[in-house]
Amino acid sequence: MKEDQSQKPLLEAQNIELRYNDKPILKELSMDILSGGVTALLGTNGSGKSTLLKTMARLLMPQKGCVYLDGHAIAKESPRSLARKMAILPQSPEVPMAITVRELVEQGRYPHVGPLRMLKKQDHAAIEEALEVTGMQAFEQRPLDSLSGGERQRAWIAMAIAQSTPVLMLDEPTTFLDVRHQLEILELVRRLNQERGTTIIVVLHDLNQAARYADRMVVLKDGRIVRDGTPDRVLTEAVLQEVFGIHATVLKDPVAGTPIFLPHSVVHREG
Amino acid sequence: MNKLIRNRNPYEMTYKIGLLAALLLVLILCVMHIAFGKVVISPQHILRALANVQEEEHHRQIIWQLRLPRTLIALVAGAMLGLAGAILQSITRNPLAEPGLLGVSAGSVLMIVIWITFADGLGDATRYLPLVAWTGGIGTVLFVNALSLGKGMDITRLALVGILTGSVLQSCTSLILLRHTEAVGSILLWMIGSLNGRVWVHWDMLWPWALVIIPLGLLSAGAANALQLGQSTAASLGVSVRRMRWMMLILAAVLTAGAVAAVGAIGFIGLIGPHIARRLVGQDARRLFPFSTVVTGVLLLGADVIAQAVSFELHVFGLSSQVSLPVGAVTAFMGAPFFLYLIKQKRKSH
Amino acid sequence: MKHGYPEISWSSLQQLLFFNGGTELERVSVLEIRFPRIVLGCMAGAMLGLCGVLLQDGLRNSLAGPELLGVSSGASFMMALVTVLHVPVSYGMQPWFALLGGLIGGAVVILAAGGRNGGIHIILIGAAVTAIMNGLVVWVITMGSSNSASLLFTFLMGNLANRNWTHVGHLLPWALVTIPLSLSFARSLNVLRLGSETAEGLGLHFMRVRIYLLIVCCAMTAAVVSQCGPIGYIALIAPHLIRSLSQQYDAKFVLPFSAMLGAVLLTTADILARTMFMPREVPVGLWTTLIGGPVIIALFLRKLGGRPSE
Numbered sequence: 059m060k061e062d063q064s065q066k067p068l069l070e071a072q073n074i075e076l077r078y079n080d081k082p083i084l085k086e087l088s089m090d091i092l093s094g095g096v097t098a099l100l101g102t103n104g105s106g107k108s109t110l111l112k113t114m115a116r117l118l119m120p121q122k123g124c125v126y127l128d129g130h131a132i133a134k135e136s137p138r139s140l141a142r143k144m145a146i147l148p149q150s151p152e153v154p155m156a157i158t159v160r161e162l163v164e165q166g167r168y169p170h171v172g173p174l175r176m177l178k179k180q181d182h183a184a185i186e187e188a189l190e191v192t193g194m195q196a197f198e199q200r201p202l203d204s205l206s207g208g209e210r211q212r213a214w215i216a217m218a219i220a221q222s223t224p225v226l227m228l229d230e231p232t233t234f235l236d237v238r239h240q241l242e243i244l245e246l247v248r249r250l251n252q253e254r255g256t257t258i259i260v261v262l263h264d265l266n267q268a269a270r271y272a273d274r275m276v277v278l279k280d281g282r283i284v285r286d287g288t289p290d291r292v293l294t295e296a297v298l299q300e301v302f303g304i305h306a307t308v309l310k311d312p313v314a315g316t317p318i319f320l321p322h323s324v325v326h327r328e329g
Numbered sequence: 330m331n332k333l334i335r336n337r338n339p340y341e342m343t344y345k346i347g348l349l350a351a352l353l354l355v356l357i358l359c360v361m362h363i364a365f366g367k368v369v370i371s372p373q374h375i376l377r378a379l380a381n382v383q384e385e386e387h388h389r390q391i392i393w394q395l396r397l398p399r400t401l402i403a404l405v406a407g408a409m410l411g412l413a414g415a416i417l418q419s420i421t422r423n424p425l426a427e428p429g430l431l432g433v434s435a436g437s438v439l440m441i442v443i444w445i446t447f448a449d450g451l452g453d454a455t456r457y458l459p460l461v462a463w464t465g466g467i468g469t470v471l472f473v474n475a476l477s478l479g480k481g482m483d484i485t486r487l488a489l490v491g492i493l494t495g496s497v498l499q500s501c502t503s504l505i506l507l508r509h510t511e512a513v514g515s516i517l518l519w520m521i522g523s524l525n526g527r528v529w530v531h532w533d534m535l536w537p538w539a540l541v542i543i544p545l546g547l548l549s550a551g552a553a554n555a556l557q558l559g560q561s562t563a564a565s566l567g568v569s570v571r572r573m574r575w576m577m578l579i580l581a582a583v584l585t586a587g588a589v590a591a592v593g594a595i596g597f598i599g600l601i602g603p604h605i606a607r608r609l610v611g612q613d614a615r616r617l618f619p620f621s622t623v624v625t626g627v628l629l630l631g632a633d634v635i636a637q638a639v640s641f642e643l644h645v646f647g648l649s650s651q652v653s654l655p656v657g658a659v660t661a662f663m664g665a666p667f668f669l670y671l672i673k674q675k676r677k678s679h
Numbered sequence: 680m681k682h683g684y685p686e687i688s689w690s691s692l693q694q695l696l697f698f699n700g701g702t703e704l705e706r707v708s709v710l711e712i713r714f715p716r717i718v719l720g721c722m723a724g725a726m727l728g729l730c731g732v733l734l735q736d737g738l739r740n741s742l743a744g745p746e747l748l749g750v751s752s753g754a755s756f757m758m759a760l761v762t763v764l765h766v767p768v769s770y771g772m773q774p775w776f777a778l779l780g781g782l783i784g785g786a787v788v789i790l791a792a793g794g795r796n797g798g799i800h801i802i803l804i805g806a807a808v809t810a811i812m813n814g815l816v817v818w819v820i821t822m823g824s825s826n827s828a829s830l831l832f833t834f835l836m837g838n839l840a841n842r843n844w845t846h847v848g849h850l851l852p853w854a855l856v857t858i859p860l861s862l863s864f865a866r867s868l869n870v871l872r873l874g875s876e877t878a879e880g881l882g883l884h885f886m887r888v889r890i891y892l893l894i895v896c897c898a899m900t901a902a903v904v905s906q907c908g909p910i911g912y913i914a915l916i917a918p919h920l921i922r923s924l925s926q927q928y929d930a931k932f933v934l935p936f937s938a939m940l941g942a943v944l945l946t947t948a949d950i951l952a953r954t955m956f957m958p959r960e961v962p963v964g965l966w967t968t969l970i971g972g973p974v975i976i977a978l979f980l981r982k983l984g985g986r987p988s989e
Contacts, residue, residue: 117561141567148561157557157612158340168555169567217558221566425803429810476980489742490976492806496746496911497972500965507961521817596810654818661814668808671791 066129068093068257069144069225074113074123083109084120085281093224096251096258098272100265102302105278107261108149108229114259115146115227127225141169144225145218149233149261159205159213160198163188166220188220192246208239215246226250228260232267240264244271265302269293269316277301293317299325340611344620347609351623355404358630362403363396365637398532399524403633403656404626405539406588407598411625412546413584414599415606415618419553420577421487424607427600428585430488431473431578432495433466434594437586439502440465441593442516446509459534459590466586469494470578522595522657524633535591542587543622546580550614553577557612595629597660601667602628632659715844720949720963721942722847722854723839723907724917726899728941729861731914732934736868737892738789742802742979744915745781745900749808751909753784754901756812758908759819774853777901784808785897837910837964839949846906853902861895861934864888868930910945910964912971917941919978 067090076084083106091097099107112118114125116132125132132140145166166188167181177185189195192212202210211231218226228247232240248271250256262268268275269289277285277292279301285292298306298319306319364370370378370388378389410428417426428434444461473491499520506516518525552573555563564570585599602625603617609624610616636656727745734743745751757780761773788805867888903910917937922928925936945963948970952963 112561115565117564136567137564137569138567141565144565146561146565148559148565151559151562161554161611161613162558165555165558165562165566168551171551217562218565423800423803425800425807427807430803430806476976486980488803488806489979492747492802493972493976496968500968500972503965504961504969507965517817517820521814596814597807600807657814658818661811661818664807664811664814668787668791668804668811671804672787 067091068128069114069259070126070129071110071114072124072126074110074120074125076109076113076118076120078109083281084113087123087281087283089276089283089286091257091259093257094251094255095273096248096260096271097274097276098268099259099261099276099278100263100268101278106281107278110278111146111227111229111259111261112148115144116140117146117148138169141221141223143223144227145221145223146227147214147218147229147231149229151214157202158199159194159202159216160185160189162202162213163194163216163220166217166222169221184220184222188216191219191250192216206239208235208242211235211239211243212246215243219250223256225257225259228258230261230263232262232264240267247271265293265298266318269318270311270314289316293319295319340609340613340616344610344616347620348623351620351627354627355623355630358627358634359400359404362400362630362634362637363392365634365641369641394528398529399527399633400630402527402532402535402591403524403630405535406592406595407602407629408543408622408626409539409584409588410595410599410629411602411606412543412618412622413581413588414625415603415614415621416546416549416553416577416581416584417599418603418607419614419617420556420574420581422557422559423488424604425600426488427597428581428588429495429594429596429599431491431582431585432469432498433582433585434589434596435495435498435502436465436469437462437589438465438519438594439498439505440468441519441590442502442505445515445519446505459538459587462590463583463586466582466589467579469498470582474575474578518655519593521655522589522593522660523655524592524636525655527592531591535587538583538587542580542583546584547618547622549573549577549580550618553614553618557614593655593657595657595660597664597667598625598629598632601625601663604667628663629656629660632656632663635659715847716839716842716949717946719842719847719850719907720839720946722850723903723910724913724942724945725938726854726857726903726941727910727914727945728917728937728939729858729934730896730899731916731918731941732930732937733861733864733868733892733896734914735918736930736933737864737871737889737896738801739871740801741919742915744912745785745896746909746911746915747802747809748805749784749788749812750781750897750900751784751904751911752809752812752816753787754778754781754897754904755909756780756784756816756819758905759816763819774849774902774905777905778898779901781897781901781904782894784812785893789893837904837908837967838962839907839945839952842906850902850906853898857895857899857902858938861899864892864895865931865934868934908962908964911968912975913941913945913967915975916971916978917944919975923978 069091071087071089074084074087075082087106087110089110099111101107109118113120114132116125116135119133127135127140127143135143163185164177164181167177167184170184171177171181189198192215194209194212194216197205197209197213202213205213215228215231218228231243231247235243244267247258247260251258260272262272269292272289274287275285275289275292276283277297284301285297293308294317295306295308298304298308298321303325305322305325307322308317308319310316311318360372360375363375364372370392374388375392378392381389413428414426417428417430418424421430440461441458444458473487473494476490476494502516502520552568555566555568556570556573556577558566560570563573588595603621605628606617606621606624610620633656636654636659639659640654731744734745734748735741737743754777757776758773760780761776788801788808791804791808871885871888900914917940918933921933921936921940925932927933945967948966949963952961952966
């Protein structure tokens with residue numbers, strides 16, 4: 059993402075503070091997301107990265123602070139109008155009893171249809187497109203629970219795509235997938251960003267994959283942002299040691315040119 | 330090209346055929362229902378009586394005064410229970426949820442029993458029965474919800490509180506029975522559910538509510554579909570999860586209470602009906618809701634046909650002097666094959 | 680023992696028990712009516728308390744209890760059937776029929792829930808089976824002759840009224856066999872709590888132990904139901920109270936204490952049932968449900984975490 063100071067942020071979190079059972083998860087956190095990039099949220103377990111994503115999608119309400127989308131506070135938007143502007147795919151969403159892929163994707167049109175919930179032409183077009191982009195057309199009539207993990211995840215993403223929103227948030231979309239399916243999902247995400255200009259915010263665990271597919275990496279620790287920038291600036295030996303607690307060597311990926319790291323050992327802290 | 334190869338949703342066809350078949354079945358069952366009873370009337374006679382042919386005066390009386398309202402009540406009450414069950418199963422995302430789950434039936438029955446025993450002197454007591462049942466049903470739902478809502482959609486909690494509350498309420502009913510042993514007979518019938526002696530008065534208090542609430546329930550299908558995807562996903566699709574869930578719970582409660590007010594706490598219909606419907610037309614609430622409404626109506630009507638026929642047999646053989654089999658007992662018997670089926674399902678999946 | 684009509688003072692009670700003193704009326708009412716009732720209550724309560732522990736630990740489900748798993752209602756249905764249809768069986772045989780009913784109820788619930796013992800599934804199925812059985816009981820009662828009210832109170836609510844030494848005699852052999860048997864399960868229960876895979880790994884035949892557990896539980900519940908009717912919530916509450924009071928989860932500890940607490944709870948409830956609305960008696964099963972229901976709701980709400988409402 060280009061460092062363009064004049065551009066107004068699309069999504070803006072201001073001084074977010076969120077406690078859960080009096081335990082602070084996010085502390086006075088502020089972050090801007092510009093339009094059109096892929097932002098990866100990273101951090102150790104419990105660092106607050108998923109919480110931040112959910113807060114920005116209004117699945118959680120912060121005790122203090124505010125999230126703005128296009129300059130409007132999302133807390134004041136109606137659920138439906140917000141759902142037309144941003145879609146979030148929760149981490150390993152629950153699989154409903156017996157639903158076909160197409161039925162799932164049709165749900166993505168929910169915020170767009172009228173009170174009678176009848177699908178119109180443009181809804182069907184959006185559904186077809188979402189199925190096509192994710193390559194799920196062949197599976198259209200298959201029940202969701204008969205699919206493999208990777209296919210299922212693609213079906214969920216198709217649903218979020220059918221929502222036709224400028225912003226798409228994904229919470230650990232690659233968890234529990236084998237490496238091929240992980241790459242498939244990440245390439246899909248990248249393609250969505252490049253071909254449709256969707257602004258993407260994704261929580262990831264794998265730092266190498268994040269460096270490879272994201273324009274910007276935001277690293278959280280204990281509810282605060284500790285590093286924020288391009289992969290070259292963020293994925294460094296110092297960060298790995300301080301934030302993630304490992305000794306590692308950072309190299310340059312010979313094919314993609316992005317930084318990759320090789321872990322050596324755990325940092326043993328004294329005291 | 331792709332479009333040609335791609336097969337259609339198999340459920341789509343079943344839905345259309347199934348709906349037709351169900352409606353056909355309604356007709357057949359209606360005729361059977363009208364035909365059976367203490368006096369068996371042949372179809373020709375039914376037609377002639379419905380057409381008000383003079384010489385069928387006796388049959389005409391029976392049909393118009395006794396059988397027809399009972400048929401209609403069975404159909405509509407069943408439909409309401411079916412829709413309530415489907416709604417509950419959708420929002421709790423659990424196929425085993427049933428209208429009794431929230432304690433609605435128990436609450437309604439308790440209020441009915443209180444009403445019957447304490448307001449007996451009032452001339453118009455039955456007229457207010459649906460209102461009374463509703464008070465009980467809604468009150469219970471509000472209570473259960475207040476206790477269990479707390480954070481999000483914790484279904485375990487909801488079901489648990491509902492079941493326990495239901496059993497406590499049932500004990501309260503028993504407590505009243507203890508004090509008023511003379512009313513035991515009729516109260517038992519409320520507890521198990523019966524269509525005996527349902528006439529136009531009961532129909533009059535059932536249909537206006539049904540007319541308003543069933544369409545409302547059917548309209549909630551879109552939101553139900555979204556809710557089935559889980560709380561976060563539904564929220565990200567723009568559903569106000571809490572409000573929607575509330576509204577649908579209340580809808581289900583109102584539907585159940587209405588049915589209970591008319592026929593008593595009939596069990597299983599609201600569990601089995603939606604199950605059968607789901608097997609046939611799948612999960613999509615836009616098909617599931619209407620279909621399970623119809624199917625459950627058919628089921629209750631069928632159960633009452635059986636109840637009538639069996640009572641008739643018992644009558645003939647002199648096994649039972651004046652008691653007729655309550656329809657609730659028949660639906661309870663339906664439970665047995667259903668659980669065998671569940672067990673078989675589990676076997677297969679292991 | 681002391682309370683109820685006729686009221687008997689402590690001293691005359693002492694007289695009665697140890698010196699064969701007191702008036703005839705007093706002696707009969709204490710020795711023939713109240714004493715057996717208390718013994719019966721203690722035994723039934725203890726058995727129910729044990730039953731709760733076995734089911735909860737065995738199925739690793741804190742909501743398990745004979746009243747929620749269809750065991751009680753299955754047993755009462757059988758009893759209703761036997762009594763109303765005048766099936767010629769001796770009193771001694773009745774517990775066997777109840778056992779059959781309880782086994783059917785319990786087996787259906789557990790089989791239908793399949794492997795998924797985790798929480799809600801089994802409870803929902805249990806509720807459904809219980810409702811079926813209750814429906815059938817009501818039906819059986821309406822089919823039967825007059826007097827349905829008293830029948831209803833016998834089969835839908837537990838009752839300790841009008842029980843004498845014969846009832847104690849019927850229950851005693853069952854108690855003597857099942858109580859030590861269930862105490863002997865303590866070790867297996869501790870292993871079972873770790874989960875099926877770990878238990879198998881530790882050399883426990885998982886399914887077999889579970890089936891034994893279920894049978895023992897059904898036997899205890901059935902015996903109690905056949906003599907006292909289904910008494911709700913004792914089995915569910917006693918183990919929970921013991922666990923939350925002592926913070927102990929070791930079955931070796933929980934089992935005996937829960938049995939004792941069960942006995943105490945049931946006899947207390949029975950005293951209440953007898954004296955609250957004198958001269959009328961409220962069936963004790965009604966009391967345990969009316970009081971136990973809210974208690975258990977409160978317990979679970981606390982355990983499930985979070986405030987009841989915001």
